[in-house]
Amino acid sequence: MIRYDLSCKDGHRFDGWFASSAAFETQRDQGQVNCAICGSAEVDRALMSPGVAAKSNRAASGPGTARSKTPLEQLRDHVEANSDYVGLRFADEARAMHDGRSDKRAIHGEAKPEEARKLIEEGVPIAPLPFIPKRKAN
Incomplete structure:
Protein backbone atom coordinates (compact mmCIF):
# COMPACT_ATOMS: atom_id res chain seq x y z
CA MET A 1 0.00 0.00 0.00
CA ILE A 2 1.11 3.53 -0.79
CA ARG A 3 -0.08 6.59 1.15
CA TYR A 4 -0.23 9.78 -0.88
CA ASP A 5 -0.77 13.33 0.27
CA LEU A 6 -3.50 14.60 -2.05
CA SER A 7 -4.80 18.02 -2.99
CA CYS A 8 -7.96 19.09 -4.82
CA LYS A 9 -8.41 21.99 -7.24
CA ASP A 10 -9.45 24.19 -4.28
CA GLY A 11 -6.25 23.42 -2.37
CA HIS A 12 -7.76 21.13 0.29
CA ARG A 13 -5.13 18.66 1.55
CA PHE A 14 -5.93 15.10 2.61
CA ASP A 15 -4.41 11.67 2.25
CA GLY A 16 -5.34 8.43 0.53
CA TRP A 17 -4.07 4.87 0.39
CA PHE A 18 -3.64 2.99 -2.89
CA ALA A 19 -2.33 -0.40 -3.99
CA SER A 20 0.15 1.26 -6.37
CA SER A 21 0.89 4.45 -8.26
CA ALA A 22 -0.94 2.99 -11.28
CA ALA A 23 -3.97 2.17 -9.10
CA PHE A 24 -4.12 5.80 -7.93
CA GLU A 25 -3.90 7.12 -11.49
CA THR A 26 -6.59 4.73 -12.74
CA GLN A 27 -8.98 5.60 -9.90
CA ARG A 28 -8.31 9.33 -10.29
CA ASP A 29 -8.83 9.21 -14.07
CA GLN A 30 -12.15 7.39 -13.55
CA GLY A 31 -13.33 10.04 -11.06
CA GLN A 32 -13.19 7.63 -8.12
CA VAL A 33 -10.86 9.77 -5.98
CA ASN A 34 -12.69 12.65 -4.35
CA CYS A 35 -11.62 15.40 -1.99
CA ALA A 36 -12.40 14.39 1.59
CA ILE A 37 -13.43 17.99 2.32
CA CYS A 38 -15.41 19.29 -0.67
CA GLY A 39 -16.01 16.14 -2.75
CA SER A 40 -14.24 17.48 -5.87
CA ALA A 41 -13.00 14.80 -8.29
CA GLU A 42 -10.24 17.14 -9.52
CA VAL A 43 -7.55 15.62 -7.29
CA ASP A 44 -3.83 15.05 -7.70
CA ARG A 45 -0.85 14.07 -5.59
CA ALA A 46 0.61 16.85 -3.48
CA LEU A 47 4.29 17.33 -2.81
CA MET A 48 5.34 15.14 0.10
CA SER A 49 8.55 13.96 1.72
CA PRO A 50 9.43 10.26 1.67
CA GLY A 51 8.86 8.24 4.83
CA VAL A 52 12.17 6.57 5.68
CA ALA A 53 12.38 4.56 8.89
CA ALA A 54 15.34 5.18 11.16
CA LYS A 55 17.74 2.26 11.47
CA SER A 56 16.67 1.70 15.09
CA ASN A 57 13.00 1.42 14.02
CA ARG A 58 13.56 -1.31 11.45
CA ALA A 59 12.40 -4.78 12.43
CA ALA A 60 15.06 -7.38 13.09
CA SER A 61 14.98 -10.35 10.79
CA GLY A 62 15.83 -13.97 11.23
CA PRO A 63 14.43 -17.13 12.77
CA GLY A 64 12.19 -16.59 15.75
CA THR A 65 11.72 -12.89 15.08
CA ALA A 66 8.12 -11.70 15.18
CA ARG A 67 6.95 -9.83 12.09
Missing part, protein backbone atom coordinates in the same frame (compact mmCIF):
# COMPACT_ATOMS: atom_id res chain seq x y z
CA SER A 68 6.26 -6.15 12.70
CA LYS A 69 2.84 -4.87 11.76
CA THR A 70 2.61 -2.77 8.64
CA PRO A 71 1.48 0.85 9.01
CA LEU A 72 -1.90 -0.16 7.55
CA GLU A 73 -2.30 -2.92 10.15
CA GLN A 74 -1.33 -0.47 12.89
CA LEU A 75 -3.88 2.04 11.59
CA ARG A 76 -6.62 -0.61 11.51
CA ASP A 77 -5.79 -1.67 15.08
CA HIS A 78 -5.88 1.97 16.26
CA VAL A 79 -9.20 2.73 14.55
CA GLU A 80 -10.84 -0.45 15.83
CA ALA A 81 -9.57 0.07 19.39
CA ASN A 82 -10.57 3.75 19.58
CA SER A 83 -13.91 3.97 17.80
CA ASP A 84 -17.29 2.24 17.63
CA TYR A 85 -18.12 0.12 14.58
CA VAL A 86 -21.60 1.15 13.39
CA GLY A 87 -21.67 -0.85 10.15
CA LEU A 88 -24.10 0.29 7.48
CA ARG A 89 -25.63 2.83 9.91
CA PHE A 90 -22.51 5.02 9.45
CA ALA A 91 -24.20 7.82 7.47
CA ASP A 92 -27.16 8.03 9.88
CA GLU A 93 -24.91 7.98 12.97
CA ALA A 94 -22.50 10.60 11.58
CA ARG A 95 -25.38 12.89 10.58
CA ALA A 96 -27.06 12.50 14.00
CA MET A 97 -23.85 13.47 15.81
CA HIS A 98 -23.30 16.43 13.48
CA ASP A 99 -26.88 17.64 13.98
CA GLY A 100 -26.63 17.27 17.79
CA ARG A 101 -29.23 14.49 17.97
CA SER A 102 -26.66 12.07 19.38
CA ASP A 103 -23.56 12.33 21.58
CA LYS A 104 -20.32 12.84 19.63
CA ARG A 105 -17.94 9.89 19.62
CA ALA A 106 -15.43 8.30 17.26
CA ILE A 107 -17.15 5.89 14.86
CA HIS A 108 -16.26 3.87 11.80
CA GLY A 109 -18.43 1.91 9.44
CA GLU A 110 -19.55 1.67 5.86
CA ALA A 111 -21.33 4.06 3.52
CA LYS A 112 -22.20 4.00 -0.14
CA PRO A 113 -20.33 6.62 -2.22
CA GLU A 114 -23.48 8.69 -2.71
CA GLU A 115 -24.14 8.66 1.07
CA ALA A 116 -20.58 9.81 1.75
CA ARG A 117 -20.87 12.57 -0.87
CA LYS A 118 -24.08 13.84 0.76
CA LEU A 119 -22.40 13.90 4.19
CA ILE A 120 -19.52 15.94 2.77
CA GLU A 121 -21.96 18.34 1.07
CA GLU A 122 -23.77 18.78 4.41
CA GLY A 123 -20.47 19.64 6.14
CA VAL A 124 -20.29 16.45 8.18
CA PRO A 125 -16.57 15.78 8.86
CA ILE A 126 -15.79 12.30 7.52
CA ALA A 127 -12.77 10.63 5.95
CA PRO A 128 -12.40 7.38 4.02
CA LEU A 129 -10.45 4.55 5.60
CA PRO A 130 -7.84 2.72 3.51
CA PHE A 131 -9.33 -0.64 4.48
CA ILE A 132 -12.69 -2.35 4.78
CA PRO A 133 -13.69 -2.64 8.43
CA LYS A 134 -13.80 -6.13 9.90
CA ARG A 135 -17.41 -7.09 10.32
CA LYS A 136 -18.39 -7.61 13.94
CA ALA A 137 -21.03 -10.17 14.80
CA ASN A 138 -23.75 -9.17 17.26
